[in-house]
Amino acid sequence: MQYVGFTLRNNLFVAPMAGVTDRPFRTLCKHLGAGLAVSEMVTSNSLLYGSAKTRRRADHAGEPGPISVQIAGADPTMLAEAARYNAERGAQIIDINMGCPAKKICNVMAGSALMQDEALVARILDTVVRAVPETPVTLKIRTGWNRANKNAVTIARIAEGCGVRALAIHGRTRADQYMGEAEYDTIAEVVSRISIPVIANGDIHSPEKARYVLGHTGAAGLMIGRAAQGRPWIFREIEHFLSTGERLPAPPVSEIHQTCRAHLADIYAFYGTETGVKIARKHIAWYTRGFAGSSAFRHAMNPLDDPDAQGASIDEFFNRLVETGNSPDNCKNRAAETLLEPAA
Numbered sequence: 001m002q003y004v005g006f007t008l009r010n011n012l013f014v015a016p017m018a019g020v021t022d023r024p025f026r027t028l029c030k031h032l033g034a035g036l037a038v039s040e041m042v043t044s045n046s047l048l049y050g051s052a053k054t055r056r057r058a059d060h061a062g063e064p065g066p067i068s069v070q071i072a073g074a075d076p077t078m079l080a081e082a083a084r085y086n087a088e089r090g091a092q093i094i095d096i097n098m099g100c101p102a103k104k105i106c107n108v109m110a111g112s113a114l115m116q117d118e119a120l121v122a123r124i125l126d127t128v129v130r131a132v133p134e135t136p137v138t139l140k141i142r143t144g145w146n147r148a149n150k151n152a153v154t155i156a157r158i159a160e161g162c163g164v165r166a167l168a169i170h171g172r173t174r175a176d177q178y179m180g181e182a183e184y185d186t187i188a189e190v191v192s193r194i195s196i197p198v199i200a201n202g203d204i205h206s207p208e209k210a211r212y213v214l215g216h217t218g219a220a221g222l223m224i225g226r227a228a229q230g231r232p233w234i235f236r237e238i239e240h241f242l243s244t245g246e247r248l249p250a251p252p253v254s255e256i257h258q259t260c261r262a263h264l265a266d267i268y269a270f271y272g273t274e275t276g277v278k279i280a281r282k283h284i285a286w287y288t289r290g291f292a293g294s295s296a297f298r299h300a301m302n303p304l305d306d307p308d309a310q311g312a313s314i315d316e317f318f319n320r321l322v323e324t325g326n327s328p329d330n331c332k333n334r335a336a337e338t339l340l341e342p343a344a
């Protein structure tokens with residue numbers, strides 16, 4: 001796919017997820033078939049640039065490009081500065097977050113709350129696009145701020161007019177948070193009204209759903225978030241299905257085991273073992289979710305606080321699954337639809 005001046009392997013994007021889409025996860029998803037992975041959002045508050053968290057979020061060493069960094073904030077000048085700062089540190093695409101309903105973000109009128117103020121949206125987009133003339137700017141939005149105010153088309157037109165190069169839309173309003181089901185009619189309408197690429201997002205959890213959303217919306221690509229948690233190979237599965245019409249078999253338990261272990265090694269290396277062990281817990285929970293005995297396993301695994309013990313407990317869990325003939329195919333709780341949990 002051609003996307004904002006880059007050639008991507010396909011049109012499948014990893015959704016930005018704070019606390020999840022760190023460098024190890026983005027790199028893994030890219031290896032397993034994602035065309036692009038957007039970073040966790042980086043604050044536009046320059047006072048925090050030096051913090052360990054922000055520095056880690058802006059670390060892309062060794063990650064396959066193009067590197068897309070998401071920035072969040074509400075002040076045009078600060079966002080412009082953040083765009084420049086990240087572009088100077090390796091961001092090849094700057095993505096602006098107007099899609100996140102998190103209280104922490106919305107209370108300061110950033111994230112999806114910005115969609116209420118169309119004039120401010122225009123000022124932000126115009127200022128940021130001008131600040132980084134060499135770097136394409138993309139935008140992530142929701143369908144509106146509540147169901148009575150679905151202004152995605154208006155925002156999309158403003159974005160196109162300001163020189164934003166692509167738009168990702170999550171098919172829920174801000175008021176919906178993560179409740180109900182994502183709808184794709186609004187995304188289809190936006191696609192028909194603007195000429196920059198639109199990436200459809202929300203509740204895409206299987207190859208069949210991916211094909212449906214692409215067909216229904218006419219979007220140029222798909223963005224997948226929660227369904228990739230503990231299942232980063234979903235990109236390979238969707239890529240294969242879209243190009244052949246056939247489903248790949250679910251990965252064998254041994255491959256899930258190996259993928260989980262390699263991912264954890266990367267997490268320990270990236271964060272250091274003390275923080276790494278803590279970050280790893282949620283990923284382990286996702287990899288093991290739905291398998292027989294997984295909740296008892298998580299109970300026993302959670303208190304472990306060194307990588308060797310954590311690794312040994314994972315080995316034991318997966319080896320037992322292999323011995324008892326448990327596989328993702330015969331484990332109905334691991335069906336794709338049941339894996340899409342609301343955000344915390």
Ligand SMILES: Cc1cc2nc3c(=O)[nH]c(=O)nc-3n(C[C@H](O)[C@H](O)[C@H](O)COP(=O)(O)O)c2cc1C
Pocket residue numbers: 015016017018019020040041070097098099100140170201202203204223224225226227342343344
């Ligand atoms: C844990 C978590 C963190 C998220 N953080 C961000 C974020 O930093 N920026 C953003 O634009 N969206 C964020 N989102 C929203 C996702 O990018 C995506 O729009 C949403 O999860 C819907 O897609 P899905 O149904 O495929 O998960 C987050 C979602 C989750 C679950």
